[in-house]
Amino acid sequence: MTEMSTETSPTNAAESSRWRRKAILAASAAVAMVALVGCKADVISYDLPAESARYTFQTETDGVTTAWEYTSGRPTEPDTPTSQPCIADVVLKETGPCRPEPLIFLRYDLGLGLDNTAKADRLHPITVTGYYQDRLGTPPRVTELRAEASFDGGKVWRPVSTEAAGKNTFTARIKHPKGDQASGGVALRITATDREGNTVKQTIPQAYRLR
16 A cells, blocks of 8 residues: 555556555545544545556645656555554555655745745745655655746746755745736746656746735
């Protein structure tokens, strides 16, 4: 079994086999806690081939789109702490090794003022950190991050210079135009890749406004 904390269906081009595993999708570990106290919880599951395959997984929340590409196969050893049992064990009563999927998530420090804006017509640094679900014991290292910015609602995307700033952390320096040239704010498109080839691409239509 593998475990994923998101809510859309994965797809792959591999053929099915008679040995299959169960991929469990849940919004958070709270689903398991709801089940423990006897309440009903909506959990979506998919039968996936046991052999390793490449998957694409996409979500959209409040206009922010995120697309993951990652490699996954049936786990041979469990990778979940005893203090946090696998959701599949609790909700679906499945048996067998269980681990989270190696999805890269992104955390942002946009360096904004108290009014959630940044100054126009200057170079502005932001910090982006890649991370994984806490339950993944030995997550891979994020090795590359590409950033793009748009000041016209996503019609034109401009590359942004980036540099490593620590483990899984990168600094991107965005050249802001004058305020009247970005009346709709700044959109961001971030792509991160780890050493195992897993990727995430996240598009934020309006990350912040300029002042």
